Amino acid sequence: MAKQFKEVHFNLNGRDVTTVVDVRASLTDMLRGDFRMTSVKKGCEVGECGACTVLIDGEAFNSCIYLAVWAEGKQILTLEGLMGPNGELSDIQKAFIDETAVQCGFCTPGFILTATEILNAGVEYTDDELRKLLSGHLCRCTGYENIFRAVKKTMYQRLGKPWPEG
Ligand code: FES
Numbered sequence: 001m002a003k004q005f006k007e008v009h010f011n012l013n014g015r016d017v018t019t020v021v022d023v024r025a026s027l028t029d030m031l032r033g034d035f036r037m038t039s040v041k042k043g044c045e046v047g048e049c050g051a052c053t054v055l056i057d058g059e060a061f062n063s064c065i066y067l068a069v070w071a072e073g074k075q076i077l078t079l080e081g082l083m084g085p086n087g088e089l090s091d092i093q094k095a096f097i098d099e100t101a102v103q104c105g106f107c108t109p110g111f112i113l114t115a116t117e118i119l120n121a122g123v124e125y126t127d128d129e130l131r132k133l134l135s136g137h138l139c140r141c142t143g144y145e146n147i148f149r150a151v152k153k154t155m156y157q158r159l160g161k162p163w164p165e166g
């Protein structure tokens with residue numbers, strides 16, 4: 001019979017960590033259960049809502065459909081890792097507050113991590129491109145327009161460009 005548990009070593013929010021996981025466990029369950037990363041939300045658990053999004057080597061993934069054992073050797077970033085050393089919020093987190101892009105907050109960590117990947121690309125996306133890049137996330141509180149504005153505003157801030165008209 002195949003071994004059911006495996007040791008996994010990876011970097012979580014800048015820290016090298018090791019744990020032992022059930023080979024069938026999802027990355028969501030490992031991050032929440034073993035490391036108390038409760039920003040990683042469990043929504044649909046079938047890869048459709050984006051609530052469980054984390055960055056793996058800089059790329060956004062739905063952690064509910066990513067096996068915990070696949071984290072071996074990877075750099076994983078959750079919302080907890082976005083804050084500065086003294087708990088300072090990042091620019092995109094501040095923009096979500098400023099644009100009232102948070103209602104119940106359940107979808108927020110996932111949106112912010114996808115936004116982080118988008119913003120780290122350093123590209124000026126069109127509105128259509130931005131909407132498409134954010135489209136893997138569901139918000140039951142229908143905060144889409146404010147979320148879109150928060151990401152767009154941060155994109156222009158990082159590019160050092162003024163907010164465009166219209
Ligand atoms: S909980 Fe993972 S995509 Fe919905």
Ligand code: FES
Binds near residue numbers: 103108140
């Ligand atoms: S703020 Fe409630 S689900 Fe998006």
